Amino acid sequence: MVFKVGLLGLGTVGTGTAKILLDPEGRHPLLQSIEICKVGVKSLSKSRQVSLPPDCLTTDLEAIVSDPAIDVVVELIGGLEPARSLILKAIKQGKHIVTANKAVISRYGDQIFTAANQAGVYVMLEAAVGGGIPVIQPLKQGLGVNRIQAVTGIVNGTTNYILTRMQNEGGDFEPILAEAQRLGYAEADPAADVDGFDAADKIAILASLAFGGRIKRDEVYCEGIRQVSAADISYADKLGFVIKLLAIAKRPYPNQPGLQVRVHPTLVPKAHPLASVNSVYNAILVEGEPIGQVMFFGPGAGAGPTASAVVSDIINIAATLTSAATQPVANPLLACSHQHYSPIIPNAELFSRLYLRLLVKDQPKVIGRLGNCFGDHGVSLESVVQIGMQDKIAELVVITHEVQEGAFQAALDEIRGFPEIQDIPSLLRVL
Numbered sequence: 522m523v524f525k526v527g528l529l530g531l532g533t534v535g536t537g538t539a540k541i542l543l544d545p546e547g548r549h550p551l552l553q554s555i556e557i558c559k560v561g562v563k564s565l566s567k568s569r570q571v572s573l574p575p576d577c578l579t580t581d582l583e584a585i586v587s588d589p590a591i592d593v594v595v596e597l598i599g600g601l602e603p604a605r606s607l608i609l610k611a612i613k614q615g616k617h618i619v620t621a622n623k624a625v626i627s628r629y630g631d632q633i634f635t636a637a638n639q640a641g642v643y644v645m646l647e648a649a650v651g652g653g654i655p656v657i658q659p660l661k662q663g664l665g666v667n668r669i670q671a672v673t674g675i676v677n678g679t680t681n682y683i684l685t686r687m688q689n690e691g692g693d694f695e696p697i698l699a700e701a702q703r704l705g706y707a708e709a710d711p712a713a714d715v716d717g718f719d720a721a722d723k724i725a726i727l728a729s730l731a732f733g734g735r736i737k738r739d740e741v742y743c744e745g746i747r748q749v750s751a752a753d754i755s756y757a758d759k760l761g762f763v764i765k766l767l768a769i770a771k772r773p774y775p776n777q778p779g780l781q782v783r784v785h786p787t788l789v790p791k792a793h794p795l796a797s798v799n800s801v802y803n804a805i806l807v808e809g810e811p812i813g814q815v816m817f818f819g820p821g822a823g824a825g826p827t828a829s830a831v832v833s834d835i836i837n838i839a840a841t842l843t844s845a846a847t848q849p850v851a852n853p854l855l856a857c858s859h860q861h862y863s864p865i866i867p868n869a870e871l872f873s874r875l876y877l878r879l880l881v882k883d884q885p886k887v888i889g890r891l892g893n894c895f896g897d898h899g900v901s902l903e904s905v906v907q908i909g910m911q912d913k914i915a916e917l918v919v920i921t922h923e924v925q926e927g928a929f930q931a932a933l934d935e936i937r938g939f940p941e942i943q944d945i946p947s948l949l950r951v952l
């Protein structure tokens with residue numbers, strides 16, 4: 522049996538994918554049965570790093586998704602449109618889909634999976650989360666019998682690369698981001714990485730798989746890394762933490778339906794397994810019953826690793842189609858079957874440990890006044906440290922115990938009005 526693939530996109534991931542498909546020697550034997558039929562791109566004049574059969578390249582992506590010869594459409598163009606429409610058209614034409622596009626799946630998964638289930642085709646997305654790390658299939662299959670309690674991950678390679686280099690070298694943000702772009706890690710618009718949207722897309726997908734209900738992407742709280750300064754990295758280091766952009770999905774109240782799903786820079790204790798995940802590496806820590814903790818670790822972005830996940834999805838489909846006697850009946854361990862949305866708990870109701878950096882006028886009783894205000898709002902403090910003093914302005918770092926975020930914000934609103942407060946440059950969460 523030969524499976525014909527229509528590739529949409531021949532950029533970083535598309536090129537990595539084509540390279541594997543064109544070089545099957547020594548890999549899984551099923552690769553021998555997969556053939557690149559057409560490749561859709563934006564520009565025919567660009568030089569390419571792979572040599573494809575003549576007439577393979579086209580700018581007519583609509584023709585690829587409706588080509589009767591094609592069995593599997595691999596969407597690697599990114600973005601919302603035309604990716605969403607092309608995926609839906611391909612599904613309507615009975616084609617299986619492999620995609621690395623977390624933006625489209627996290628926002629239009631409902632529409633796409635419903636259409637796929639009706640058409641009896643698969644939509645596979647291993648490359649969409651954690652790049653080359655197998656995490657989607659393990660959540661669907663290997664961990665499928667567990668009751669998941671929490672998924673905590675470093676799921677964006679670009680920001681982890683930036684934070685790691687800022688931590689190790691103290692370098693400036695912009696040139697490090699430019700290097701991440703050159704290495705093929707960043708999104709077409711790197712704001713998606715830096716502002717946390719890409720991580721939010723990914724945690725919405727992971728939460729949906731882990732907790733068995735779709736997640737409304739708009740309800741995922743999201744803070745990026747722009748506000749993380751060299752000063753915070755250095756203070757965190759002195760206090761025994763590293764700063765990581767964490768994506769967190771958990772059920773904070775056992776046996777109740779609400780979920781916490783959010784992305785924010787977080788102070789991670791140096792002894793925590795996620796603290797040593799550096800550079801473009803990603804890691805996803807899954808906690809479940811009865812398994813306990815499992816951590817998936819590996820390269821989270823880049824051509825080769827991401828293509829590894831894309832092609833593993835292609836051969837998964839090829840294997841399923843090969844074993845199906847006639848028309849494919851959806852294998853429930855490969856298909857997506859959630860039909861309802863999970864409720865998300867507002868941040869104000871959640872309990873977190875928080876790190877606050879303040880610049881205050883050096884006046885008597887200022888620390889006491891802060892402590893009283895937090896106390897009045899039921900916010901218990903773990904430590905208040907004076908880090909420095911310049912021109913009669915003291916720099917303080919406050920770390921709280923687990924406190925309700927709404928109560929903390931109410932205290933902070935009051936504190937902002939104190940005449941002693943010069944500035945509040947940072948508010949971060951602590952794991």
Ligand SMILES: NC(=O)C1=CN([C@@H]2O[C@H](COP(=O)(O)OP(=O)(O)OC[C@H]3O[C@@H](n4cnc5c(N)ncnc54)[C@H](OP(=O)(O)O)[C@@H]3O)[C@@H](O)[C@H]2O)C=CC1
Pocket residue numbers: 529530531532533534535561562563564565567580582596597598599600602603621622623624648649652705706707708709821822823824827
């Ligand atoms: N880069 C990475 O490390 C990872 C990326 N992903 C995801 O993979 C997908 C692809 O990313 P990446 O390879 O980095 O992106 P690139 O920008 O490198 O490549 C995009 C490709 O799609 C083509 N393309 C884009 N828009 C159109 C259009 N409207 N019509 C025709 N062709 C189009 C481009 O054509 P042309 O070459 O002619 O410009 C290019 O070949 C994205 O969804 C991304 O989020 C997921 C995990 C990791």
Ligand SMILES: N[C@@H](CC=O)C(=O)O
Pocket residue numbers: 649651652676677678679680706707708714719821822823
């Ligand atoms: N831009 C993304 C690419 C992989 O998903 C990242 O940096 O993680």
Ligand code: NA
Pocket residue numbers: 647648649650651652653654655656657830
């Ligand atoms: Na993956």
